[in-house]
Amino acid sequence: MREEGGGGRARRTLRVLGIETSCDETAAAIVERPAKGKPRILSNILWSQAEAHAPYGGVVPEIAARAHLVHLDGIVKEALKEAGCRFSDLDGVAATAGPGLIGGLIVGAVYGKALALALALPFLAIHHLEGHAMSIRFSLDEGESLAFPHFLALLSGGHSAFLSALSPGRYRLLGQTRDDALGEVFDKTARLLGLPYPGGPAIERLARQGEASFSLPRPFFGEAHGDMSFSGLKSAARRLAEKSKKPLSDRARRDLAASFQQAAAESLAERMAAALRLHERAIAEEERKKKRRARRGEKKLARRIVAAGGVAANLVIRAELEQVSLARGYIFSAPPPALCTDNGAMIALAGAERLARFGGVSLFAPPRARWTLSA
Ligand SMILES: Nc1ncnc2c1ncn2[C@@H]1O[C@H](COP(=O)(O)OP(=O)(O)OP(=O)(O)O)[C@@H](O)[C@H]1O
Numbered sequence: 447m448r449e450e451g452g453g454g455r456a457r458r459t460l461r462v463l464g465i466e467t468s469c470d471e472t473a474a475a476i477v478e479r480p481a482k483g484k485p486r487i488l489s490n491i492l493w494s495q496a497e498a499h500a501p502y503g504g505v506v507p508e509i510a511a512r513a514h515l516v517h518l519d520g521i522v523k524e525a526l527k528e529a530g531c532r533f534s535d536l537d538g539v540a541a542t543a544g545p546g547l548i549g550g551l552i553v554g555a556v557y558g559k560a561l562a563l564a565l566a567l568p569f570l571a572i573h574h575l576e577g578h579a580m581s582i583r584f585s586l587d588e589g590e591s592l593a594f595p596h597f598l599a600l601l602s603g604g605h606s607a608f609l610s611a612l613s614p615g616r617y618r619l620l621g622q623t624r625d626d627a628l629g630e631v632f633d634k635t636a637r638l639l640g641l642p643y644p645g646g647p648a649i650e651r652l653a654r655q656g657e658a659s660f661s662l663p664r665p666f667f668g669e670a671h672g673d674m675s676f677s678g679l680k681s682a683a684r685r686l687a688e689k690s691k692k693p694l695s696d697r698a699r700r701d702l703a704a705s706f707q708q709a710a711a712e713s714l715a716e717r718m719a720a721a722l723r724l725h726e727r728a729i730a731e732e733e734r735k736k737k738r739r740a741r742r743g744e745k746k747l748a749r750r751i752v753a754a755g756g757v758a759a760n761l762v763i764r765a766e767l768e769q770v771s772l773a774r775g776y777i778f779s780a781p782p783p784a785l786c787t788d789n790g791a792m793i794a795l796a797g798a799e800r801l802a803r804f805g806g807v808s809l810f811a812p813p814r815a816r817w818t819l820s821a
């Protein structure tokens with residue numbers, strides 16, 4: 447393994463290959479991280495297995511793992527070709543090591559480790575959710591930095607959580623869903639409406655033609671904690687659909703999609719406002735602990751809210767969250783919609799950041815199906 451202090455790496459441009467195989471997308475990307483300024487995506491290749499899983503109505507772990515095994519090598523080669531890179535141009539290899547489906551994680555992590563070993567490059571074991579959280583860096587303006595601490599709304603297919611991002615790699619959980627993740631609820635409600643997987647984009651498209659005329663619940667409304675709940679929303683949508691003796695008319699389907707999306711967005715925004723109060727308290731407490739620094743006024747509260755994960759691609763949800771953010775004096779930001787869902791670029795960038803700060807990690811870093819982000 448090539449060795450170099452973290453400081454040395456931080457001062458030069460790093461090119462990292464990122465591999466993502468935690469669920470049903472086989473992805474690889476090359477990202478260039480300059481010492482200063484915005485990271486650049488040189489290539490971002492994604493092969494969706496959706497078709498392979500469609501007959502089963504959900505992701506089948508064994509099929510996913512085998513498909514990653516078959517396709518990963520070709521996807522990595524395509525990523526190199528599109529970036530105009532050779533293996534020798536890389537400074538590191540990053541792969542998602544968890545959380546996710548263990549079969550796919552093993553395929554990606556073992557492939558990444560073998561490649562790193564063969565090329566004598568550092569290997570970076572990346573937390574999938576840190577990848578999502580990191581993708582906001584691709585959309586910051588030139589010269590704009592992602593200051594810490596900031597508030598993070600992580601809204602994906604498997605997770606819905608609010609966190610204080612205290613410093614790179616250090617997160618504190620403020621609240622999370624007590625039942626289903628919001629992405630999962632979008633997918634299940636889409637199925638109810640006869641829409642294809644993934645359900646989020648399909649509901650968003652259908653909802654554009656509908657009116658939010660059905661009344662749906664907003665669990666925990668007005669409560670002080672930062673938790674969320676979405677399964678009641680899913681069940682209420684199902685009950686409304688089942689109440690109709692005949693199949694839903696096209697108009698009813700459109701209106702139900704719009705009502706569901708609006709209720710999800712409003713509920714999320716209300717819960718985020720509650721979690722934001724906890725964030726402000728958590729940051730004040732952090733600052734008290736670092737009294738000296740606070741007195742010198744070195745660290746001010748970064749008033750930024752970052753939304754990440756597939757659900758953050760939804761424009762109605764973004765608009766609701768932005769409204770709450772602005773009302774509370776925060777800047778709201780989310781990655782471009784195409785970078786909200788799983789991709790290799792976010793893993794490559796998280797890898798490059800780690801490499802610049804901490805250097806490579808041990809090849810023994812094991813893939814983990816479960817892995818919490820917060821300390
Ligand atoms: N426009 C959209 N509106 C709402 N939901 C969306 C939209 N686009 C994608 N999603 C949802 O995002 C989810 C996929 O996001 P993502 O790739 O972040 O999840 P995941 O990787 O499966 O889960 P996790 O990141 O928690 O492991 C799906 O549930 C999908 O329906």
Ligand SMILES: [Mg+2]
Pocket residue numbers: 574578602603755756787788
């Ligand atoms: Mg994801």
